[in-house]
Amino acid sequence: MSDAILVLAEHLRGEISEITYAMLGAGRNLAKALNAPLYAVLLGSDLAPLAARLGAADKVFLVENPQLNLASAGTAAALLKELMAQQQVGLVLVGGTNVSMGIGSVLSVRTGLPFVNFCKKISWDGALTCTSQLFGGKILADVKLTDGRGVISIYPGSFPAEAGKSEAAPTTVKLELPVAASTVLFKRYIEPEAGDIDITKQNVLVAVGRGIQSQANVALAEELAQALGGAVCASRPVIDQGWLPLSRQVGKSGMTVKPRLYLALGISGAPEHWEGMQGSQLIIAVNTDPKAPIFDGAHYGVCGDALELVPALAEKIKAKKGAA
Ligand SMILES: Cc1cc2nc3c(=O)[nH]c(=O)nc-3n(C[C@H](O)[C@H](O)[C@H](O)COP(=O)(O)OP(=O)(O)OC[C@H]3O[C@@H](n4cnc5c(N)ncnc54)[C@H](O)[C@@H]3O)c2cc1C
Known part of the structure; x- marks a missing residue:
């Protein structure tokens, strides 16, 4: 043995x-x-x-x-x-x-x-x-x-x-083992912001990046996420700007997510972001730059303006749901 x-x-x-x-x-x-x-x-x-x-x-x-x-x-x-x-x-x-x-x-x-x-x-x-x-x-x-x-x-x-x-x-x-004294002591555990959703448990994520351009535009993504029955998450620059709480960050220094659908809006696809969402079942990227690295890994890509596409898509989905 x-x-x-x-x-x-x-x-x-x-x-x-x-x-x-x-x-x-x-x-x-x-x-x-x-x-x-x-x-x-x-x-x-x-x-x-x-x-x-x-x-x-x-x-x-x-x-x-x-x-x-x-x-x-x-x-x-x-x-x-x-x-x-x-x-x-x-x-x-x-x-x-x-x-x-x-x-x-x-x-x-x-x-x-x-x-x-x-x-x-x-x-x-x-x-x-x-x-x-x-x-x-x-x-x-x-x-x-x-x-x-x-x-x-x-x-x-x-x-x-x-x-x-x-x-x-x-x-x-x-086991009775001697515990050595340490120069580093645990002082307290700081709880993450309460009351927010857990993005790791969502089936549908609408992810916003710097390309979303303003906090006001995050609301457009929220509307689309609601229509799709999902939630909004973001790349690090959006979190650093304070437009969404840290609990919504995807990537190396954020959460690892594996939703059924990951809709990336205005996200370039840096390795540190990719690391947190590459396990998603279906990745659809929307970006104005045809050479954005996110298109190398996404299953589907739309080369276009997310700010135009998102409200139109939300309307279509709502209309379809209403008709159904
Ligand atoms: C140690 C370390 C840890 C990190 N951890 C993370 C992490 O956890 N998560 C993370 O995300 N990043 C992380 N980063 C940062 C990472 O390297 C990138 O800087 C970041 O992911 C870029 O975010 P972004 O794609 O939103 O912005 P950008 O790279 O600026 O990309 C914005 C994209 O939006 C497109 N765009 C602009 N306008 C529009 C429009 N109207 N419609 C559609 N597209 C548009 C542009 O063409 C561009 O591709 C980390 C970096 C380091 C060094």
């Missing part, structure tokens, strides 16, 4: 995060291929009810300490290193999230194991091949971990979370 695979389970305010299930699903496939046990570790307080939801793992280790609820990368990495040595772990999966990305890189340095970031696909054919998304999706690099050992950060949304959910009751083991 090979060395164990360990998933660093993420949780927030009493809930297991979806990325944890995605990692458990990916880890389970690897465990089968490598004939290795699959472990999960939970750091923080009140962990028993959380552990009960990690039935996809063969064993769940609990390190109870309130200081670990949002531990610094250094503190968490020190614990993981100790756990790896104690339990013969060769491969660690962490979330490609704000919480865990730093932990993965520090752990890699401290253990001397390679770190594969932004991993979207993993396969095993005698060596472990991880496909890493670089430069906002412009490059996909296949990285081989020849001995199957390393630290991998899993790109959110790349592996199905359902595969890591199980009703089984896992074996849980409480």
Whole structure:
């Protein structure tokens, strides 16, 4: 049997995060291929009810300490290193999230194991091949971990979370590990703006970019989104102008969305934007510039003025709905 695979389970305010299930699903496939046990570790307080939801793992280790609820990368990495040595772990999966990305890189340095970031696909054919998304999706690099050992950060949304959910009751083991003092302390969690819609859950998104030209014109897009039964989201310049709240930003420093329809209005298609919406089922772009990069990836393109097209389209849809 090979060395164990360990998933660093993420949780927030009493809930297991979806990325944890995605990692458990990916880890389970690897465990089968490598004939290795699959472990999960939970750091923080009140962990028993959380552990009960990690039935996809063969064993769940609990390190109870309130200081670990949002531990610094250094503190968490020190614990993981100790756990790896104690339990013969060769491969660690962490979330490609704000919480865990730093932990993965520090752990890699401290253990001397390679770190594969932004991993979207993993396969095993005698060596472990991880496909890493670089430069906002412009490059996909296949990285081989020849001995199957390393630290991998899993790109959110790349592996199905359902595969890591199980009703089984896992074996849980409480560990007493020393928690190192940290120079970085978690002070408080700042809630995102409340009352706004969740753009990651919309089937239809009307996305506005700098080409929308003014805040007043965002209302045109709102009208179209309403007619289509969707919501409005935006590229970063629109958010930076304060025309829409941050919760509506799509892209590298915003949300990743996968709607059935993504209608991009006056968006050039910079890699940082593309990264957040490339998984949309149908992308239709409207842009005055025929050379805009968004047309390279969109399924359909309209070379024209969004400010003319949008009200006309909203009217047509409303008329059609009225007639129906
Ligand atoms: C570290 C980092 C993180 C970033 N994160 C993000 C992110 O999360 N999300 C994001 O979006 N960007 C992000 N960016 C910014 C990104 O690089 C681009 O600058 C940004 O996406 C451009 O937004 P845009 O397409 O709206 O504007 P522009 O690039 O200015 O494009 C506007 C487009 O509108 C077209 N246009 C103008 N008038 C009309 C009209 N009347 N009708 C139709 N088309 C018209 C123009 O031809 C042009 O193509 C990030 C950048 C960095 C460096």
